[in-house]
Amino acid sequence: MQYFFYVTTTVFLVFQLLYTIVPLLFSKVKKLDNNLSEKSISVLVPAYNEELTIANCIKAMEGLNYGNHEVIIINDGSKDDTFRRLHELLELEPIDRKPDQKLAYKEIKGIYGSKIYQNIFVIDKLNGGKADSLNVGIDCAQSDIVITLDADSMLEVNSLKYVNQYFHDKDIIALGGTVKIVQGAQKKNGVIVEQFAGKGIIKSQIINYIHGFYVRKLTQSVFNSIVVISGAFGAFYKEILIQVNGFRSTVGEDIDITLKIHEYLKANKLKQKLVYAPEAVCYTECPENIPNFYKQRIRWQKAFVDCILIYWSKLSEKFSLGVSLFFAIDGFVLGTLTAFTTIFYLLQIALFGGDIIQALMMLSITLIVNATQIIISLYLCKKYESSYAFKDYLKMFLFSQYELLTYRNLLLYLNIVGTFKYFDNDEGWGYVERKGVATIS
Secondary structure: OHHHHHHHHHHHHHHHHHHHHHHHHHOOOOOOOOOOOOOOEEEEEEEOOOOOOHHHHHHHHHOOOOOOEEEEEEEEOOOOOHHHHHHHHHOEEEOOOOOOOOOOOOOEEEEEEEOOOOOEEEEEEOOOOHHHHHHHHHHHOOOOEEEEEOOOEEEOOOHHHHHHHHHOOOOEEEEEEEEEEOOOOEEEOOEEEOOOOOOHHHHHHHHHHHHHHHHHHHHHHHOOOOOOOOOOEEEEEHHHHHHOOOOOOOOOHHHHHHHHHHHHHHHOOOOOEEEEEEEEEEEEOOOOOHHHHHHHHHHHHHHHHHHHHHHHHHHHHHOOHHHHHHHHHHHHHHHHHHHHHHHHHHHHHHHHOOOHHHHHHHHHHHHHHHHHHHHHHHHHHHHOOOOOOHHHHHHHHHHHHHHHOOHHHHHHHHHHHHHHHHHHOOOOOOOOOOOOOOOOO
16 A cells, blocks of 8 residues: 555656646747638537527627638437527528438438528437437538537637637647636626636636646647547547547547547557647536536546546557556546545545554645646636636635635545446436526626
8 A cells, every 4th residue: 555655646746747847838829810711610519408508509609700610500309499499599491411421320300501690500310419419410511620519618709710720730630629617707898707706616617627728638738648628629620530430429429539539640650639729718507516516527437437448458559658648647547546545545544543644745745736736727827818807816726725625525536436337337418407597698
């Protein structure tokens, strides 16, 4: 146990050192170039029981600063009034549009165009899950670039401009944008103003997202080792998605497709990259209570375990060293395995006594690392032009120290439960109830 403690502590410190230094050295804000030619973009929005949120998504599409794009909303056999709501909002009419028939998916019931918006289309299909819906959208997309977006996600006005700018680099084959929490954000005089507000569970997620994107994804991007391009906002060349046979029907299609692309690049000895584009932003509604937060994080952990079981034996052979290290060591050993060992370690101290000095030392290291990285993530948040006031940054830092000892421990528990629940074989959408009231207006 002592040996494992010292090894994992050393590995932990190495990765935290990377997450501390790399973002500071390699964070460079791209200035928007409005003179670039616009590549064609298809925005895919899978929707299952989204009658409360779909209006927000469509409203956000109206003001996008981009001409050469289409929006394809895929109604995946919703049991509520999603399709009727789409009909009301878009005034749908049947159109003659044929899929490429290069991917497999459930039957399409109808393809519709909007009488109001010439670039918005709706595919109505039998229920098959999120991955199945994305495959339909890819097959019907008429653009070079495909963006996957959650139905509760709202793109920032220049987000497609930034996606286009990144894809003008011939070495980039896929990217993930920055996902921010919509609760607390509002538009004042045409400008989005972000506030650190809401219940503790919302504040915890705001901090978690800021750190996860501006520190972790930025670092992984530098090493071309992004483990997951978030399903809430990812962009890919359509051709690469076809080459890897689209999305696999699984509980975590976003991490799976990311790893499939890494595997494809290594197998074909291609030097193209998957990158993080911090300037491309979308806003998403996060769970506002513990039950829905529980559902979401259990699904995320089950997705990770699923990919661990599928790709573990292939890591050294079919993935780059960077992807293998961030996926296996940082993701599995430090993210999942240590959740179990931490619980056992704490129980051992509580029940049988133990090395209190060692425990306090580890706690001190964790507190210092957390404080340092939160400061860095907040600095980068400001650097990439978030609109939080200084008092909000101060509140976020103070709350992050409290959050480390509260909500962060909840995540340890959810990692353990999610690992066990993976073996329930319960896949599908992993639906999380949404209120539909969180929007930017």
